[in-house]
Amino acid sequence: MKKFELFILSLLFSGVASAQGKQINTKPYPYGNPVITHMYTADAAPKVMPDGRLWMVTSVDHADGGGYATMHAIHAFSTSDMVTWVDHGEILGVEDFDVPEGEDWALWAPDIVYRNGTYFLYVPMRNILADGSKERYIVVAESDRMDQRFTITNHRMEGVERAGLDPSVFIDDDGEAYLYWNQALMGKLKDNMREIDGEMFKLDYGAKNFMEAAWMHKRNGKYYFNYHTKYDGDVSKENPDDQNRTKSHLDYSMGDSPTGPLKHMGPINYELGYNVDNGPKLPGYDYVPWRLTQSNHGAVVEYHGQEYFFYHTSALSSWRLDEFKDKGNWTQRSVCVDYLNYNEDGSVIPVKQTVEGVREIEIEQPFSIALACKKSKMENATIENGAFSVNGTGVVSFKKVDLGTGYYYFEVDLDKPVKEGRIEIRKGGKDGLLMGTLLINEESSVVNNGKVQTFLREARGKNDIYLVVKTEGPETIKFSNPRFFAGSPKEVMD
Template sequence: MQHIYTADPAPLVHNGRVYLYTGHDEDGSTSFVMKDWRVWSSADMVNWTDHGSPMSLNTFSWAGANAWAGQAVERGGKFYWYVPVSVRATGQFAIGVAVSDSPTGPFRDALGHPLVENSEIDPTVFIDDDGQAYLYYGNPNLWYVRLNADMISYSGSPTQIPLTTAGFGTRTGDATRPTLYEEGPWFYKRNGLYYMVFAAKCCSEFIGYSTSPGPTGPWTYRGTIMPSEGSSFTNHAGVIDFNGGSYFFYHNGALPGGGGFTRSVAVEKFSYNADGSIPTFNMTTAGAPQVGTLDPYVRQEAETIAWGSGIETEPSSEGGMNVSWIENGDYVKVKGVAFGAGAGSFTTRVASNTSGGRVELHLDSPTGPTVGTCTVSGTGGWQTWSTVSCPVTGATGTHDLYLSFAGGSGYLFNMNWWQFTAGQPAFSSTAVAQHSGYCLDDPNQSTADGTQYRQYTCGAGAEQRFDFRPVPGVADTYSLVNRSSGKCLDIAGISTADGAAVHQWTCHGGTNQQFTLRQVAANDYQLAAVHSGKCVDVSGISTAVGALVHQWTCDSASALATKKNQVWRLTGKS
């Protein structure tokens, strides 16, 4: 996540995805200025969807400031998010709990008051195999409570864990804090062993851990997981197993402008040692490898991002988030996109309150091979959405995809989602009538709407060449865009009558501008208008130069053996 500063990662595995709950450092902060929390999710550990902010200080009517490190857990189909905030009335820290029916929120205050209030921070929550839930928290001490099954109350009183040097390591130089434990506990169980991962020895912090045979101790210090590094004087860990791998989340100050108060979340993949211990490893710039690939043939949110440059996100009027504040030269990288045998078209949902711009589709780098370009026009508002499509060629195999944005000065457009269509590549071709040998032609290179097409002696001009652009989701169906005029082949007046003119008109995507290719022979096709089911036909079976073209009831297969004025040779179609 590069478009905002994030901190204090708390991953949750649910239904085949990793949901990541983070804090949010405000831009330019010189102290811990944190007003809300954010949610992200991924199925492959590299492409992360921004779900925005489903919870803020305003969620808790009693909170005053400091939206600090928390953790979420699922139980009984509900999601409980435990967070520390300052109580407005006292200025002291307390632990609140919010609840939602969805891992992405929105979350609501479950109690209307703090769950635990003893001036300590950084809750971590775990539900044991026997159903007992534990909430650990604390800085400078370490406490726990046994949560009840409702997850919003607890039994007994908070219990303080003895911080012994045997249990949490030895700190030197600070008699008031003899152990390495500092803050940010992360509590979990794996193969019968309980782990307490924590931020150690501020400042700068490293990540250490302890283990125990039981959920409340006794604890044994096991050493360092991640040394102090990364341009932030704090660190905060979250550890999960997902899809056969183990992952370690943390934060640093690696983004431009980053530091101790403008942090960024990262993740590494690791393997436990045979005895269950965790090896020591360092931060990397590569991060975790991708799990599988991304499917471009299903709708993908524009805010699903492996790396973004220049962009922002915002809530969309159509639900979820959209990519926003796009300027010339910005881009979004999506990693490991599996195009397979080939993509034929690209469709995206966009909005612009200016004159728009272009979405350029590049492979493997922002300036890599261009496989498609979609033009975005003004829509009359930043949340006034329109769907645009463009042909794609050369997108095969698995590649990183760069959605590169181009246009004039200022903000260009917003993007909500995108999707490729497979198995129907775009192509460019002339259309040669097989009864006469003449080409479908835009008379005199006209650019006027309503110009009726004709057959004419074939030449090399753009007025006889058409870009066949696949219609997303409709097999063997295309819009035909004349290379000379830029306008679409169109049935006049959306008529369904025999004899209606085949002319050109400004492209609008209607079904009277969509034609299904019905194969007659190797490169020979009928062009059947989708709205009428009738075929593009040279009137009167004429062999004269200049004979006009109209639509007519499509000839049967048997008739086509000898009658060819509805048969068009498309040499550009492979």
């Protein structure tokens, strides 16, 4: 193991854990970023869910300090306007595990994804055993609601034990799901979303500076992989931008496949507090106090035509400890949100970190759009009793469907399953942009009450919609009630 890697591990498991910092200042936090100010949150994983709201799950830093060893919970939050966040409470905690006496277990950076009626939560475990040895692996927990406690369904994912930290799930438009984790490792997920299908492998991301915090997103047919870079040394108070110090950036790579190879492109998010305007200044210096801390973890989500970048800083800690007189604790972090924009060639414009955060948005469109049978055009398809029937391959299309600022899921009621089949949701033509894919098998008629669903990308604007149906062999598939949904956020329900 390289000297740098040993240095980072020693920080993670020993020295950092001794950091302390109680919340002495109880005055209201004066800025829009971070977005959660009643507790410390880190490692945000944002996803648009079937209720049309933007959700994030986070790890939790302890209010009294204590470092990474005191991270014992996963929390859920949601928003309908990108400004007002609802706290849905703890959805998994260390008490949900049977921790042997004398062992120290911690829950670190999670991810969440929805598929066909189930929410899947991926949590990395950092366990110090009774003999002092350490374990790192990934746990899978599930729920049928985002706002209730999750149940562990896989206590240890096989095949990801090696550096099993910072899991990140990506579902491509063809329906394939992938898991990424530390050391730039990845694997394809099985249909049950609980296990790796085959062997893990290393992603070729075009560089050698990966440290942690993998995240994959897709835009306009290009794949973007961002991660926390290796870095060295403390940030100098006198020269925080020292060109001779390897920086704690979030870099990104981009390419044409979720499995690589990708081309390394450079920073997507500079060090924390870099060039932050309008913020408080460290006494005697011309930069924000948290410019001196180093902990970077990023995630990207698109919501109604704008992409947002989630990361964390020690700004709230700096305020709570002493009203911005010092840098705060880098193990008492808080989630921030800023805009992510792109150049014309698809490359990323590095995130401009702000204390203001993003603007409030208002979404005014129907929650769902049903595609009526009587308005359809068919190729090798028929309608019987309100259900479409396709033998082999066929196309059902609908003219001028207005998807507004965005719809995030599509579903059908499956009247007759097939051994293996798919329905591709495309816009502009039967060979047009693939927005998502419904994967169908023999169990699809009973899973999720027979509703087959998929997440969508770039499903916005007025388009001709094409449902391209494909089955293996001459099997006949029947489905009804095709519709787009999650086009506007539902109110939070008790």
